[in-house]
Amino acid sequence: MGQAESDTDALVTIVGGGVHGVHLAVRLLRAELIGPDALRIVDPSGLLESFRRKCRQCGMVELRSPFVHHVGTDPFSLRDFARARGREAEFVPTRVGAERPTASLFFDHAEWLCDRYDLESIRVDARVTDVVDRRDGVRVETTGGRVHARWCLLAVGHGRSFTYPEWATEPDSPRAVTHVWDPTFDPDAVGETSTVGIVGGGITAGQLATTLAQPGRDVVVFARSPFHVETLEASTDWMHVSKAMERLHAHPPASRAREELVAEARYDGTIPPYVFRRVQRALEDGHVDLERSEIAVATDAGGPVVVTCRDGSAYCLDELICATGFDSPYDGELFRHLRRESTLQTGYRGAPVLDDDTLRWLRADGSPSRIAVSGIAAQQVLGPFARNVVGARRAGKLIVGFLESELEGERPGRSPAKL
Numbered sequence: 001m002g003q004a005e006s007d008t009d010a011l012v013t014i015v016g017g018g019v020h021g022v023h024l025a026v027r028l029l030r031a032e033l034i035g036p037d038a039l040r041i042v043d044p045s046g047l048l049e050s051f052r053r054k055c056r057q058c059g060m061v062e063l064r065s066p067f068v069h070h071v072g073t074d075p076f077s078l079r080d081f082a083r084a085r086g087r088e089a090e091f092v093p094t095r096v097g098a099e100r101p102t103a104s105l106f107f108d109h110a111e112w113l114c115d116r117y118d119l120e121s122i123r124v125d126a127r128v129t130d131v132v133d134r135r136d137g138v139r140v141e142t143t144g145g146r147v148h149a150r151w152c153l154l155a156v157g158h159g160r161s162f163t164y165p166e167w168a169t170e171p172d173s174p175r176a177v178t179h180v181w182d183p184t185f186d187p188d189a190v191g192e193t194s195t196v197g198i199v200g201g202g203i204t205a206g207q208l209a210t211t212l213a214q215p216g217r218d219v220v221v222f223a224r225s226p227f228h229v230e231t232l233e234a235s236t237d238w239m240h241v242s243k244a245m246e247r248l249h250a251h252p253p254a255s256r257a258r259e260e261l262v263a264e265a266r267y268d269g270t271i272p273p274y275v276f277r278r279v280q281r282a283l284e285d286g287h288v289d290l291e292r293s294e295i296a297v298a299t300d301a302g303g304p305v306v307v308t309c310r311d312g313s314a315y316c317l318d319e320l321i322c323a324t325g326f327d328s329p330y331d332g333e334l335f336r337h338l339r340r341e342s343t344l345q346t347g348y349r350g351a352p353v354l355d356d357d358t359l360r361w362l363r364a365d366g367s368p369s370r371i372a373v374s375g376i377a378a379q380q381v382l383g384p385f386a387r388n389v390v391g392a393r394r395a396g397k398l399i400v401g402f403l404e405s406e407l408e409g410e411r412p413g414r415s416p417a418k419l
């Protein structure tokens with residue numbers, strides 16, 4: 001759709017066209033609650049591009065989650081898609097739970113759904129800079145103009161907030177240090193005979209190390225703790241309405257207690273068995289070296305970087321890539337702006353105060369706004385899988401559930417398209 005037109009009316013504007021934004025759009029259109037003419041997805045990166053890029057940057061070739069987790073609504077849509085194209089071999093067996101799709105199968109299916117619902121035609125190629133909640137609608141300010149909508153769904157992921165170790169945040173930190181999630185990081189640009197350091201001991205570091213390991217290139221992983229193997233990112237108890245979820249909701253919304261419970265429930269920094277086996281093989285074959293100490297200092301050596309670890313060992317590296325995860329989900333640009341400029345309620349560490357049944361962001365007076373949140377920023381409601389595909393499906397059900405009754409009577413005299 002290109003640039004946003006000034007004063008364009010949309011019933012629903014989705015901010016972010018990643019896994020969560022695309023799933024919300026598919027769910028809304030599929031439920032025939034709204035036609036494509038009344039829906040916008042504002043995203044400057046392209047649909048699913050952010051996730052696709054991250055998978056490519058760390059060399060992720062298969063998903064960690066089972067094949068029923070995808071951006072469509074019917075749990076078996078991906079299986080049927082694969083069967084119809086003779087691609088069943090792209091389901092990777094796993095020791096625990098259902099088979100997992102390859103990343104290319106997952107993305108081909110997602111792209112097929114985007115084409116089927118013609119989502120690219122409703123994408124506004126712009127970044128949202130402000131969202132103003134009003135009694136009768138929402139004003140969405142974008143770098144390409146203003147969009148008026150009745151409802152706004154925020155699905156912006158982590159934004160660009162990722163974590164660097166402290167030594168890498170010094171003003172004079174070496175140029176050779178980068179982050180695997182930095183949009184400019186390109187694994188194909190890593191020198192064929194370079195000595196590469198990777199900081200981290202979780203799934204991303206493991207995948208990146210085994211992807212970059214090749215004859216002629218030295219790869220050293222700096223992992224301060226032993227590898228911790230887990231199939232998923234939390235217990236499956238958190239994938240559905242459960243006692244665990246009830247315990248979470250017993251605490252006040254956007255509270256420290258909820259945040260800590262979610263953090264405790266997440267197996268952050270873990271590595272699934274299939275990646276662990278690859279790392280083990282690479283270590284045994286000598287394609288990857290493991291340094292068990294933490295980097296204390298990194299110094300620019302006029303191109304390469306010299307690192308000194310706490311145990312006194314030192315390395316000279318051509319490139320040093322941090323696979324040290326994401327920062328707070330509430331500290332992306334848009335959330336920080338809304339915290340400062342809007343009257344929407346925030347709580348511990350800036351978490352949005354959301355209604356547990358609808359994911360609507362509450363106003364200062366406690367009434368639900370016209371803005372709802374999906375993705376990691378909704379983790380205090382949806383638990384440790386909020387960011388995941390299964391979290392998008394759960395958020396989709398809640399949001400479409402409340403919109404169903406709210407949109408009734410708000411349609412501007414158009415019948416929804418049958419897709």
Ligand SMILES: Cc1cc2nc3c(=O)[nH]c(=O)nc-3n(C[C@H](O)[C@H](O)[C@H](O)COP(=O)(O)OP(=O)(O)OC[C@H]3O[C@@H](n4cnc5c(N)ncnc54)[C@H](O)[C@@H]3O)c2cc1C
Pocket residue numbers: 015016017018019020021042043044045046048049050051054055058060062063064065069126127128129155156157158159334374375376387388389390
């Ligand atoms: C390498 C990797 C592997 C993963 N594997 C799995 C897996 O196997 N299974 C699973 O369930 N989960 C997995 N996850 C977790 C999760 O599913 C992904 O992180 C997913 O991409 C989250 O989707 P999202 O839509 O919230 O965020 P994103 O995919 O990051 O999308 C957010 C979108 O919002 C846009 N945006 C941000 N700010 C603005 C703004 N101000 N205006 C307009 N647009 C904006 C961005 O451009 C982006 O396109 C994985 C995550 C990573 C990083």
